Amino acid sequence: MSKTCPHCGRHLPSAEFGRNRAQADGLSFYCLECNRERNRRWYRESRRKLGREVRDHSWIPDGYRWCPTCERAVAHADYTRNARSASGFGSRCKRCHSAANADGYFYRQYGLTKSAIAALRDMQGDRCAICRDLHPQHLDHDHSSGRVRQLLCQRCNHGLGLFRDDPPLLREAARYVERHGESAAPRPARRAPRPESVVLRHRVAGSTSRERVRARLAALIAETDRPSA
Numbered sequence: 001m002s003k004t005c006p007h008c009g010r011h012l013p014s015a016e017f018g019r020n021r022a023q024a025d026g027l028s029f030y031c032l033e034c035n036r037e038r039n040r041r042w043y044r045e046s047r048r049k050l051g052r053e054v055r056d057h058s059w060i061p062d063g064y065r066w067c068p069t070c071e072r073a074v075a076h077a078d079y080t081r082n083a084r085s086a087s088g089f090g091s092r093c094k095r096c097h098s099a100a101n102a103d104g105y106f107y108r109q110y111g112l113t114k115s116a117i118a119a120l121r122d123m124q125g126d127r128c129a130i131c132r133d134l135h136p137q138h139l140d141h142d143h144s145s146g147r148v149r150q151l152l153c154q155r156c157n158h159g160l161g162l163f164r165d166d167p168p169l170l171r172e173a174a175r176y177v178e179r180h181g182e183s184a185a186p187r188p189a190r191r192a193p194r195p196e197s198v199v200l201r202h203r204v205a206g207s208t209s210r211e212r213v214r215a216r217l218a219a220l221i222a223e224t225d226r227p228s229a
Helices: 030-049 092-109 116-123 154-162 167-182 194-203 209-225
Strands: 002-004 012-013 018-020 027-031 064-067 074-076 080-081 091-093 138-141 148-152
Touching: 002 167, 018 030, 018 080, 027 030, 027 116, 064 091, 091 092, 091 154, 092 116, 092 138
Parallel strands: none
Antiparallel strands: 002 012, 018 027, 064 074, 080 091, 138 148
């Protein structure tokens, strides 16, 4: 089955038309391409009548989509998806979506806005409150009261959790490390090989496997027969 589009005058197969039950043939009046162009033109004209800005996205290449949050063209693979929308895409790119979710997490979890987190980071000089490493990414809080404390690096934040936020336990761990650090015995020097073993290595180097086994047995017997000092 085919049909002629009254806008472009082309005779096209039915797959090139949308569905419209109000029409006798069940197909839309215009072909899909013309229908999209007419809808875009109507949208631009209605926006202009309202005095609003009309963005020109005609320069965006195929396979890309405009992100209104970061205001740049983003590849389809880096764009969020939404099965309920007509285009199948979400309202922003994945990077902007992740950033918005991160900001929303701090607000939902701790009641802090993005500006409040930035102010806390600036107050700490963008350093961990414990070890002073740069760019701490974890907002520490009291697990019993929920009160927000300061920004920590991953290691310090995990360390407090592993020690159950218990100051006496942390102090005892510090004393343990200091005690064993001061009284640690020096590492014993490596014992020099005996002359017999050196000779044995030289003998074994160019021997077959059977000869090597015999040489090891002879060395063990000689070690057993040696009188103790």
